[in-house]
Amino acid sequence: MRTPIMSFCAVVATSFALNAAEVLPTDVKYEDGAVAQSLTGVAGDPAEGRKIVSNKSLGNCVACHTATDLAEIPFHGEIGPMLDGAGDRWSEAELRGIVANAKMMFDGSMMPSFYKTEGFTRPGKAYTGKAADDTFAPLLTAQQIEDVVAYLVTLKD
């Protein structure tokens, strides 16, 4: 599992350098926990977002959340609320804020911040237990955040 995670980080770092249109993690503007502006200007792909939400080495949102739409994925967690109806309860901007940095919406949330690069205590190099190095990148890329948001918007009751 380690190699894919690390090469994934390497890809993230490169795409950062190349895509100047992206909003950097340190430049995201939160308003009451919501983020109005797309992080990339490119529409998110809900099918891709669904994969990221379910995939252990990407968002792994199912570690903490369950959703009826993801019934075929084994082992859902129950730390966070069920995602069914998230697209009704929250606007796109709010969902973007929650996925990018849930702590801006929910004070002290246990949910990790998926688009953040600073302010960590003892950040590590993925799951190696070693210190972070220059491959350190947010948990998801800007486009991956957009894909996840596009998927969450489709979760209507």
Next chain:
Amino acid sequence: MTLLKNTLSAVAVLSIMGAAVSAEPADDTLILNEETEMVTKTAAPSHLSDALDEIYSGWLFRGTETRAMQADDFDNPGMIFVEQAEEVWNTPEGSEGKSCASCHGATDSMAGVRAVYPKWNEATGEVRTLEMQVNDCRENQMGAEKYGYTSGDMTNMVALISSVSRGLPINVAIDGPVAETWEKGKELYYTRTGQLELSCANCHEDSYGMMIRADHLSQGQINGFPVYRLKNTKLNSVHARFKGCVRDTRAETYNPGSPEFVALELYVASRGNGLSVEGPSIRN
């Protein structure tokens, strides 16, 4: 994010075998070898009462088969390692030509010891874990090489020493000369580390009983250590477990045997004051 991905396969195997993976701690009583009733659930110690009402052994969060396996020494694979350590206990080593038995006699002389560690050592002015004490005996009494902190030899020896305290209540001191170390351990317990920004408390105080992916979260008690894990089929030490949990927050871990993990061990042990010593226990 791959939270404890390695346990996934072991859990999958267990659930195929029919082990119930439910949200609540099991309503079950652990009676060891049909004679010793263990305390796996009791009122939280007073220092913890503003955070938890009851404390639970990790045993109550494991499946039916795993729980049954631990109830009988003939079925507990951890006891094979205890037997190996029993031989080492009686074997002279080092420049002094002594074995553990030369100074301590039979292993049952160690009854009660596991229950009060980590504890203050007056002579050296430090908080000592059982591992540190074993190495002190090896170096200074036997003239033998120190064991690696989480090595098989060390963990097996700690399991032997734990095994003769099974059923006695954990009772580590938290005041007097250890108070400062205990406070440091408490701070570490509540610090959110790594890129996932999770503390021990997030998982083991706020979320015990819940599933995190395939894992049924316990209170992260250490009364059952060393634990035989079905996942890696050997005994695992407290600091190895701490390291794994910190790593899973995508953090830079502390080292086994480090002052930080010694402090954390003292604090976590004290959260289990009142539970029975169970080591070697069985977990996924």
